Amino acid sequence: MTPPLHGITVLDFSRVLAGPLATQILGELGATVVKVERPGTGDETRGFEPHLPHGESAYFFAVNRGKRSVALDLKDPRGRDVARRLARTADVVVENFLPGAMNRLGLGYADLSADNPGLVYVSATGFGQTGPDRARKGYDTVFQALSGVMEMTGEADGPPVKSGVPVADLTSGLWVVIAALTGLAGRAATGRGRHLDVAMMDVQLSLHALNAARLFALDEDPTRTGTEHPGRVPSAAFEAADGGWLHISGSDQHWMPLCAVLGLDDLAADEELRRNAGRVAHRERVMDALRTAIAGRDRDPLVKELRTAEVPVGEVRSVREALADPHTAARGVVGGFDHPTEGAFPALRTPLRDTAGEPPPTVAPPLLGADTDTVLAEAGLSPAEIDDLRAAGVVGR
Template identity: 60%
Template structure:
């Protein structure tokens, strides 16, 4: 048994945020049916790079453990099939522009009449209301508009996007939060609901700390590179040989940090004991720590700091962290069996629930791999009816 066993999810979403969310639900036990268009399916199926055997690495990262049914929703019969599947679901996830699902006859009001308990999550760029509701956008557009890009980068450099698709990934997590919150609300109310979840709103909500500084101080937060605006030291320092080490120290760590780095005079300086004083003298402190760190090999310095109780972390590359002994011991790098390639690596869903079976970790579905079985087993169509749908090109 898994935590979400018995929960049915119909997934109309494509590319990243929605598929990421429904993959988390699927690997937690929900039965997720991905509804895809004929021919191409989710456009991320052809995104580069691809594994040997032809599967997109991008697609495989967000579509494991699901089923795929191909339905032509440009046809009346196709829309009816999609409606019938949603009428049996607990959760629906879609990421079309506002009004698109209504025009297909698959909007919340129509489906709620047939399925009052449905949790219907609409993940759009700008939401169902507001002057920007009909705008299109991508991850980096939301990063830019929200101020995230303006906050990222070094003070003397241009703005920079986050190194991962930050807006998509955080929105995916909020889709999961919204779906599970809706399901919990249904337990007490007996009713489903429509969730209006805008990627733009998600990004703005993540500005909580910069916004708090603006509300309190009236400041316009600036780019700080790896430094923390309110704590010194908290930054990446370059070590001997060029590798980087991140050091973050509070007041109780400060004298110990100075001792490890050989900064005897700074350790004795009472005017640097409090963080507020170190923030005021940021340039002086940063210069001293940078010079001291540059004389030490990263591995040796990191171990010395950790042994002394000072928080420190190597700035790893992606291959370094994927092969890290702790990450491997935690089982974060897993492997699923792809029919065309065999064992294929991927990153596991991180939550672990005691008393339940482990999360699923199954290969992404081939396009339309489950169409026939879903039509027969869930919609109760006869072999003749199914054959007719295939012949008309309504399903594939």
Template identity: 60%
Template sequence: MRPLDGIRIIDFSRVLAGPMATQILAEFGAEVTKIERPGIGDESRSFEPMFDGGQSAYYSAFNRSKRSIAVDLKTDAGRQLAFDLAAQADVLVENFLPGGMEKHGLSYEALSAVNPRLIYISNTGFGQTGPYKDRKGYDTIFQALSGVIDLTGHPDGPPAKVGLPFADLTSGLWIAIAALTGLVGRAGSGKGCHVDLAMMDVQVAMLTLPAARHFALGETPKRVGTEHLGRVPSAAYQCDGGAWLFISASDQHWPLLCDVLGLTELAKDSSLAHNRQRVERRDEVTAALSAAIAQRDRFELAESLRAAGVPAGEVNTVPDILKDPHITARGMVDHFDDPERGPTLGLRTPARFSGYDPHRFEAPPKLGADTHKILSDELGLTEDQITALYDKGIVA
């Protein structure tokens, strides 16, 4: 048994945010049925990079442990099939532009009339209301508009995007939060709901601390590279040989850090004992730390700092962390058995629940792999009816 066993999710979303959310829910036990276009499917099936054999690694990262049914929503019969499946679902996730699902006869109003317990999540770029609601957008557009790109990079350099699809990933987490919150609310009220979740809203909500500085001080937060606006030291420092080490020290760590680095004069300076004073003398403190750290081997220094109780972490590359012994011991890198290419590496969903079976980690579905079974077992269609749908290209 898994935490979400028995929960049915119908997934009309594509590419990243929605599929990421429904993958999380699927691996915790929900039965996720992905609605895809015949012949094409989710467009991320064609996204690079590709595994040997032609399967998209991008698609595989966000669509594990689901079922796929290929249905042509441009046809009346296809729309009816999708409607009938949604009428049985606990949660629906979609990322069409506002009004897109309504054009297919799949609006919240239509579906909730026959399934009043449905949690219907509309994940759009700018929401169902507001002057930008009909705009299209991608991850980096939301990063730019929200101020995230303006905050990212070094002070003397241009703005930079986050190294991950930050807007998509954080929105995916919020879709999952919304689904689970809706289900908990339904348990008490007996009623479903419509969730208007805008990726732009998610990005603005992520501004937390920069916004707090603006509210408190009236300032426009600036790019600070790896440094922290409110703490010194908290930054990446270059060690001997060019490798980087991130050190983040509070007041209790300051004398310990100075001791490891042999900076006895800084340790004796009582005017640097408190973070606020070190922030005011940021340039002086940073210069002294940088000079001392540049003389030290990263491995040796990192071990010495951790032994002294000072928080420190190597700035790893992606291959570094994927091979890290702790990550290996935690089982974060695992493999699923793809029916065509065999064992295929992927990253596990991180939460671990005691008292339940381990979460699922199954291959992403081939396009339309479950169409026949779903039509037969869940919609109760006869073989003749199913054959006719295939022959007309309504399903695949």
């Protein structure tokens, strides 16, 4: 079956994580992604830990699968000319330079859309194309801090902590995908492209949908609550007798089955606790009883009983345990690829599934500049022109 983005070409000027994740997703949904990298060093994540035996970066591998790499010096006017030539036949451009940087290179939306009116141009930056902080630099954890996400994460009596995954980068990458697909859908209707502005800070603030609702409704600035939910009881992680942890998140219909499994007859008999509002009002009493009951049971047998009673529950697993789970295997979440220097290497598949077809393939990330000659030849450059550019250091191998 033909993949949904077959025939779409993405010219990728992005580096590090959010942009490359987005273009990898677009590529695994069928687009041809041409990654433009600096000659000699490439995307800086090629140097990030952890390194594999032959020097490649597993970090780079995680978000650059299936792309074509062109080593091109954008500081050289001849390199910029080549980039403009590549953009003439691209459907989507993704870039994550500071606002104005691409304009100064003659590679901004106005420049490239003049030759390609249908171009969808996505700028992914920390603070967006407008506003007083537009030139401010930042990284994932900086956005977690500034947005309030870090303040909301951790135990109530402990310090703020970062998320266990780079949530700012990853969620912003998904919004870059949404932006690209939105632009393509709009182009299909109008024939024209557009410039789409994705700010990582905006994305993090959007994650506060429920926190903001509480602030707007109650004028209450939400604070961190550990694994507990501020508006639902029970919804928290509990330690079992064998040291394992499990997380229960239940609504009113789960309350009586939960009490039955745990033998909490006194709580079950309390009419006020049958509604969530009552349990929230008596949070301390309810949570103390649940912690005591669960602390006397081993985790896995208890999880089995709760699942039989249809109480929403999950074991708190390590990454290794989660990836080795039989359901994970049955869904084919972990794929792999053969790399030209590192050999066979596992990879997490793009999670979108077409029920009528195979899951998106996992294709090896490119060596730096591996596709330079092929891509430039497809753009109409002659072998002699490519050789001259290489001799001048404008393109790499």
